[in-house]
Amino acid sequence: MSRVAALYPNDTVTLREVGLRDGLQLVKTWPSTAAKRDWITREYDAGVRRFEVGSFLPAARFPQFADVGALIEQIDGLEGASSAALALNERGASDALETPLDEIVCVVSATEEHSQANARRSRADAVELIRTVVRLRDESANRPIVNAGIAMAFGCSIAGAVDPAEVLRLAEACLEAGADIVGIADTVGYAGPKQVGDLSAAMAKLCGGRAFIVHLHDTRGMGIANASAALDAGARVLDGSLGGLGGCPFAPGATGNVVFEDLVYLCETKGMRTGIDIERLTAVREILQSEMPGEHLYGSLVRAGPPPNLAWRP
């Protein structure tokens, strides 16, 4: 079995916890390294296996990710767990390849406008960067999988509407450049379930038997409905963050990623086993509450818990 199929089989649901990366991208305070380790350990004990833990960015500008290497080392020691981290340029990728990382995440914007504003490069250059990262990866000892995430895939805060055909074209270009897996991201929470279902179905077709990732934000309350539509359309890998951490710089007042706990509950009610114990998972919110007291935590399941008097898993 290929390494990507081992990490992301397409016949069962896999949830990626991106709180340690996307959730900390914009915050002013963040957990200590010890608290982050505890976050990982306790989520691992709850059954979480796929962790996105940071970005390979200059620590002077992004001090919240200065400990990314230490977290990757930690996860390397956890049986069955895998680590992912962002690399936004060749330098970041080289740094990443010196760690025992399992998955290196690159980003391509769905629109030329966002690509230039966010990464100061064209979309074509972003695809070329993936090709370079794949080459560097192939020359490295560790050989993590390469994940190409398409940002603004459902609408762009700068360019507005995004043609799904353009997203599919970019997804194909990323795969052609050697990416092992592609993701579609609703970066600013513009999508509704019909749009997510339609693009997920097209991605499932494009990717054949391979898995793809759906990364959702709950900016307008559609997060769980969008996740449900993605699953119905054949998506099997979804991102979320504990407590819905992760605001967006382009949408003031907006919430962050779709809430991981609620996502687990959604999958389980659909009869899709996540391997995650919801009560142990929600208890990990304590770490965020004590380490990031200024951050509002989201999530609905935590208020009432699963139905107490029936077998709610079909």
Place this chain on the structure above:
Amino acid sequence: MSRVAALYPNDTVTLREVGLRDGLQLVKTWPSTAAKRDWITREYDAGVRRFEVGSFLPAARFPQFADVGALIEQIDGLEGASSAALALNERGASDALETPLDEIVCVVSATEEHSQANARRSRADAVELIRTVVRLRDESANRPIVNAGIAMAFGCSIAGAVDPAEVLRLAEACLEAGADIVGIADTVGYAGPKQVGDLSAAMAKLCGGRAFIVHLHDTRGMGIANASAALDAGARVLDGSLGGLGGCPFAPGATGNVVFEDLVYLCETKGMRTGIDIERLTAVREILQSEMPGEHLYGSLVRAGPPPNLAWRP
């Protein structure tokens, strides 16, 4: 066209605002009659047409509904608008029939246990009450439609799991007793989207070309995903309450009804026109904020508003 088909056509989506009834059922403070009138007027101006405005219950025990008749009179004067109100016994139905009410709502529990605990009658007696209400209605001058809502249709806080076949049997019994329309209610927010989609599809089949109502609570964050699944399965009439008002006595800490504003947005993103102006609608929350300052208002769309730079209605 029958009166029920005029109120609830099955070829377009209709949203019922139940905040003035379900939203006020358990609160300790409630808006003045003047503020309730303002709530109705402003929602009407935003495009809302179906209002559930209270219950015909003894005013001594339920003072929040003492003005139900005045609100029904108000709505009677609004072109194209209709009023619904609960009647839980023959006395309530008789009182209701003395007003220009458009829709009288009766409740049947999906489980014998909840029926006895909540209404002190068997389910069979609840169905017989519908037959009586239909007869009283047929003898009345006003002739509102009769709506039979099946509470606990997706799981019961007392009895636990509920067999969907039992819900369908009850729905059929209500129609046989003369109900013009039947609803399925997730009273304690137990349902997930698969369950809601499956039962909605079965209800669509049972009801043939007639509409049926889906009444959801957002207790565990599945409200909008459940609504989306109901719509996908053919449901065309959904309940919601402004700001998600409406806690549940059986689920401490739980939120109330699915948020009306988010429900409007969901429908519109699916290309289903509601006729409701979202910005004017969300502005009506001001009334709840000033009249019920102790109540937590829910809703996600209100934080960010619809996507600002694209045509998000397909």
